[in-house]
Amino acid sequence: MQTTKIQTKTIIDISDLNLFFGEKQVLKNIGMNIAEKMVTALIGPSGCGKSTLLRTLNRMHDLSPDAHISGDISIDGQNIFHKNIIVNNLRKKVGMVFQKPNPFPKSIYDNIAYGLQINGFSKEKIPQIVEESLHKSYLFEEVKDKLHEPATRLSGGQQQRLCIARTIAVKPDIILMDEPCSALDPLSTLKIEELILDLKKDYTIVIVTHNMQQAVRVSDFTAFMYLGELVEFDETIKIFNNPEKQLTKNYINGHFG
Amino acid sequence: MNSKQRVRIDKTFKYLFQFAGFACIGILVGIFIMLIYNSVAFFIQIKPLDFVTGTQWNPSLHFGLLPLLASTLLVTFGAMIIAIPLGICTALFISEYATGVTKSILKPAIEMLSAIPSVVIGFLGIVVISPGISAVFGLSNGLNSLNGAILLAIMALPTIITVAEDAIHAVPLTIKEASYGLGATKWSTMKSIVLPAAYPGIIAAVMLGMGRAIGETMTVLMATGNSLAFPTGFFSSIRTITATIAIEMGEVPFQTTHYHGLFALALILFLITMSINVLAERIANRIRKFQ
Structure with a gap:
């Protein structure tokens, strides 16, 4: 397997990352490099810290006052915890798609235009970018006649694709996805997975998933986490065919989790 | 069994x-x-038209609604100008910014404010705010509609704050996170996401506060000067519909035109509060469509 190693460039460099919620340590000494324009899957049983790790990458934990973080995360060589980093700029660069589709209580059009407005895109360009984003997220054909209707009237799968459209509209480099299909039916899931493979050309994607087949289908690299530790991180093919650690093997074979 | x-x-x-x-x-x-x-x-x-267009309320001769209605509307309008921005800003502060000790003091303190009897607020108006107004603006008498508006604002605030805070707090964290996730600041999230989503509740808050202000009797009776002259501005002494009913009902001979006239005033009051409710409900429904 070593000979087929994928050539990659690191975009996110995580080292010695520890995270506490109050007294409870949720992430323990995480170190990993995430490759540019690849899909990296984070797998592991519930409560292992995979979503927590994902949310450190765009500093979403800033919103919880009892979260304490030590260690470094660099994106494009810049430490995201440095005091000069403006967190709003970081979050524009590192977009996020959440577990449950969470469109704003606005029209379909405004759901996408909002991110553009707050990030200072010029007014004339907004309609065009909205349309492009809807095309890129395979949603345009379904919604072109009802752009000004409430987004909440869309189906769950359409809402999630709208959330992806809204994320890519602001032109991030990295997209974080936190179990984006867990609330969706199989067909909607399939569409999102196709979309992920397509988006990989332009974006680095980090996806948390409960579904191991999904990790196999969409990801290039897989990190297996257990109880806050990174157990094993390698190419997806390696993790699922020939893992180094017994724990990984037990998990992917369904012995626990 | x-x-x-x-x-x-x-x-x-x-x-x-x-x-x-x-x-x-x-x-x-x-x-x-x-x-x-x-x-x-x-x-x-009394012809209804004479009642609603009459500019004098002088129960032995004239039954004109307008000076009383103008008084009620003026004092309520003034109270809302003060209470709505103050109330919504406080609600936003409690819900979005305040943490720990501040929050745990502020919320009960505001609820305590609503526990103060209206007669005590009226007292405050007579001994503190009214002299203050006459000193600041150089008036001989501070018992006027501005005084009433300030007091009614104080009384409407707890309602507005509590209901608006509930509405703001009920905005799901998930959509706030979505906004932050796009790079939005706290202010843009609040302005474009939280406030619109909480709008129906905020309208309800304002409506309830306004209902409280329009229906309030004791405070305005004590602190607005009891003048039946047509009000000309916030420095006029006034007498609201509620205060008029309260003052005159005790002395009016039973089953006279005057007696029935007070019921007509009450009916007007009822129609005003009802139309506020209906209007607010319609605004709220129009916005709820997007949720």
Whole structure:
């Protein structure tokens, strides 16, 4: 397997990352490099810290006052915890798609235009970018006649694709996805997975998933986490065919989790 | 216990709850009928048009609604100008910014404010705010509609803050996170996501606060100067619809035109609060469509 190693460039460099919620340590000494324009899957049983790790990458934990973080995360060589980093700029660069589709209580059009407005895109360009984003997220054909209707009237799968459209509209480099299909039916899931493979050309994607087949289908690299530790991180093919650690093997074979 | 008994107990409770429900409707309908009945008796003697266009309220001769209505609207309008921005900003602060000790003091303190009896607020108006107004603006008398507006604002604030805070707090964290996730600042998230989503609740808050201000009697009776002259501005002494009913009802001879006239005033008050409710409900519904 070593000979087929994928050539990659690191975009996110995580080292010695520890995270506490109050007294409870949720992430323990995480170190990993995430490759540019690849899909990296984070797998592991519930409560292992995979979503927590994902949310450190765009500093979403800033919103919880009892979260304490030590260690470094660099994106494009810049430490995201440095005091000069403006967190709003970081979050524009590192977009996020959440577990449950969470469109704003606005029209379909405004759901996408909002991110553009707050990030200072010029007014004339907004309609065009909205349309492009809807095309890129395979949603345009379904919604072109009802752009000004409430987004909440869309189906769950359409809402999630709208959330992806809204994320890519602001032109991030990295997209974080936190179990984006867990609330969706199989067909909607399939569409999102196709979309992920397509988006990989332009974006680095980090996806948390409960579904191991999904990790196999969409990801290039897989990190297996257990109880806050990174157990094993390698190419997806390696993790699922020939893992180094017994724990990984037990998990992917369904012995626990 | 045999099954017959159980069925009987079951039915008894059903009728008990049914009675409670219908009693409320009965009371409401009863009040409405009483108002209409006595108002009709009034309008047989005084032409409705004269009532609603009359500029003098002088119960021996003139039954003009306008000075009282203008007083009520002026003082309520003034109270809302103060209370709405202050109330919504406080609600936003409690819900979005305040943490720990600040929050745990602020919320009960605001609820405590609503526990102050209106007569005490009226007192505050007479001994503190009214002298303050006359000193600041160089007036001989500070018992005017500005004084009333400030006091009514104080009284409407707890309602506005509590209801608006509930509405703001109920905005799901997930959509706030979505906004932050796009790079939005706290302010843009609040302005474009939280406030629009909480809008129906905020409208309800304002509406309830306004209802409180319009219906308030004791405070305005004590602190606005009791003048029947047509108000000309915030420095005029006034007398609201509520204060007029409260003052005159105790002395009016039974079943006279004057007596019926007070019911007509009450009917007007009822119509005002009802239209505020209907209007607010319609605004809220239009916005709720997007949620």
